[in-house]
Amino acid sequence: MNNYIIEAKDIRKSFYKTKEKKLEILKGISLNIVEHKITLIVGASGAGKSTLLHILSGLDLPDSGEVKIKGIDIFKMSDDKLSSFRNKNIGFVFQFHHLLPEFDALENVAIPMMINGTTLKQANKRAEELLELVGLKDRMHHKPSELSGGEQQRVAIARALANNPSIIFADEPTGNLDSQNGEIIHNLFVELNKNLGLTFLIVTHNPQLIEFGDYVYEIKDGVITV
Ligand SMILES: Nc1ncnc2c1ncn2[C@@H]1O[C@H](COP(=O)(O)OP(=O)(O)OP(=O)(O)O)[C@@H](O)[C@H]1O
Ligand SMILES: [Mg+2]
Numbered sequence: 001m002n003n004y005i006i007e008a009k010d011i012r013k014s015f016y017k018t019k020e021k022k023l024e025i026l027k028g029i030s031l032n033i034v035e036h037k038i039t040l041i042v043g044a045s046g047a048g049k050s051t052l053l054h055i056l057s058g059l060d061l062p063d064s065g066e067v068k069i070k071g072i073d074i075f076k077m078s079d080d081k082l083s084s085f086r087n088k089n090i091g092f093v094f095q096f097h098h099l100l101p102e103f104d105a106l107e108n109v110a111i112p113m114m115i116n117g118t119t120l121k122q123a124n125k126r127a128e129e130l131l132e133l134v135g136l137k138d139r140m141h142h143k144p145s146e147l148s149g150g151e152q153q154r155v156a157i158a159r160a161l162a163n164n165p166s167i168i169f170a171d172e173p174t175g176n177l178d179s180q181n182g183e184i185i186h187n188l189f190v191e192l193n194k195n196l197g198l199t200f201l202i203v204t205h206n207p208q209l210i211e212f213g214d215y216v217y218e219i220k221d222g223v224i225t226v
Pocket of ligand 1 (some may be wrong): 045050052112
């Protein structure tokens, strides 16, 4: 066994602007993500970073190519199996946190666990622990609108950890934050990586974050360069 948690081979993806006009975004990307490490993907706006992240997590299909997560070919799974596999193995953090506005921080973290069949009591207990882990013990009963941008993003990280995933996908996690809050998020990622051995795959424009990467890849003209 190698120590790759994700193995992507020759991923191609095009979008059609019109019937005739094809935009080739990913032109044969092969990439291995090493377990327990932080991998960063950089590249210009429109280079295809989010598209690649969606394909690697099985949220979107490539035109061709193969993605294996923990050795399992995800595009050979049924939709149901894939979404439950994704729920168990992958946590997502986005640029905009997508927290549910009518629920407080604790509920936002507990809800994905309850969707996965955890009891209310257990889900609340773990949600409390996770919020404490991201430094928000005293903000548990605040709704998203009662939290700062950086705090909202930390709730989103606690939520991403809820189902104990082996890998966190983050798409511009600090894109919406000032540099001070961005740094809090970076430090949190590094801590989670060191202390829990979590694997991270992070898309970023943020030069501050780049120094934290064990591996940094750039997408340019549809291919990956180091
Ligand atoms: N569903 C779609 N239909 C048509 N074109 C799309 C679609 N999704 C993405 N694209 C195009 O594919 C290209 C890559 O998009 P993508 O979102 O992956 O870029 P990105 O590298 O994440 O950019 P950013 O840094 O701005 O987030 C863009 O030119 C975009 O317009
Ligand atoms: Mg993007």
